[in-house]
Amino acid sequence: MKLVHVENYDEMSMQAARTVFDKITSSERVVLGLATGSTPEKMYDYLVDMLNKNKVDLSHVYTVNLDEYVGLDADHPQSYHQYMNRIFFDRVDIPKNHTFLPNGAAENLEDEVAEYEKLIEELGGVDLQILGIGRNGHIAFNEPGTAFDSETHVVDLTETTVNDNARFFDTIDEVPKQAISMGLSTIMNAKSIVMMASGEEKADAITAMMEGEVDESLPASILQRHHDVTVIADRKALREG
Numbered sequence: 110m111k112l113v114h115v116e117n118y119d120e121m122s123m124q125a126a127r128t129v130f131d132k133i134t135s136s137e138r139v140v141l142g143l144a145t146g147s148t149p150e151k152m153y154d155y156l157v158d159m160l161n162k163n164k165v166d167l168s169h170v171y172t173v174n175l176d177e178y179v180g181l182d183a184d185h186p187q188s189y190h191q192y193m194n195r196i197f198f199d200r201v202d203i204p205k206n207h208t209f210l211p212n213g214a215a216e217n218l219e220d221e222v223a224e225y226e227k228l229i230e231e232l233g234g235v236d237l238q239i240l241g242i243g244r245n246g247h248i249a250f251n252e253p254g255t256a257f258d259s260e261t262h263v264v265d266l267t268e269t270t271v272n273d274n275a276r277f278f279d280t281i282d283e284v285p286k287q288a289i290s291m292g293l294s295t296i297m298n299a300k301s302i303v304m305m306a307s308g309e310e311k312a313d314a315i316t317a318m319m320e321g322e323v324d325e326s327l328p329a330s331i332l333q334r335h336h337d338v339t340v341i342a343d344r345k346a347l348r349e350g
């Protein structure tokens with residue numbers, strides 16, 4: 110695991126955006142694994158600026174998102190589909206049929222998770238996976254206790270995660286209690302991984318991920334077994350004062 114120390118959230122975002130930009134502009138074809146949440150927001154802003162300023166042709170770019178809430182239609186303002194449109198897809202020219210998220214409103218969720226896992230394989234796998242990390246060490250929506258060999262699956266969200274995500278919904282009752290998430294083995298299949306972490310609230314998870322036991326109680330700890338993980342973390346997430 111390579112650790113990139115940065116000063117603050119802004120620098121973390123810029124550093125991550127540069128990594129994605131370099132991957133896009135140095136590849137004939139690239140499959141990006143994309144994340145949601147508040148951490149990657151500024152990374153997308155910087156990346157959009159870089160791509161548009163340099164007039165980069167994006168017809169060779171494919172994207173698959175880590176997760177989507179169950180029970181929200183793709184046009185629900187708080188769905189990750191809409192998050193991605195707002196923050197990225199509506200601002201750059203990646204062909205719309207090259208971008209994929211799980212369908213959280215699928216009739217048959219078990220079919221949906223199997224199809225999504227198959228889609229990722231058919232795309233040739235993820236070349237560069239962007240990750241955030243939850244306070245409890247979850248990645249995507251793989252909560253503590255998720256099997257390391259899990260593929261794309263339906264997950265029950267913990268109270269911590271539901272409460273953390275409540276900020277995006279008007280009432281706690283509206284917050285979805287389940288999600289479709291790439292599994293931990295799905296994530297580990299990515300050729301390269303970049304994790305972003307900013308702020309004191311991520312410090313325990315980051316420390317445990319990098320220095321703790323590789324154990325299913327800390328989903329992110331599986332990343333210690335991956336051959337190419339870069340963690341871009343700011344001083345507060347590293348408790349460097």
Ligand SMILES: N[C@@H]1[C@@H](O)[C@H](O)[C@@H](COP(=O)(O)O)O[C@@H]1O
Nearest residue numbers: 145146147148241242243249250
């Ligand atoms: N599914 C997302 C994760 O992908 C994200 O990493 C996590 C942390 O979110 P934030 O970056 O807002 O702290 O929240 C959610 O659980």
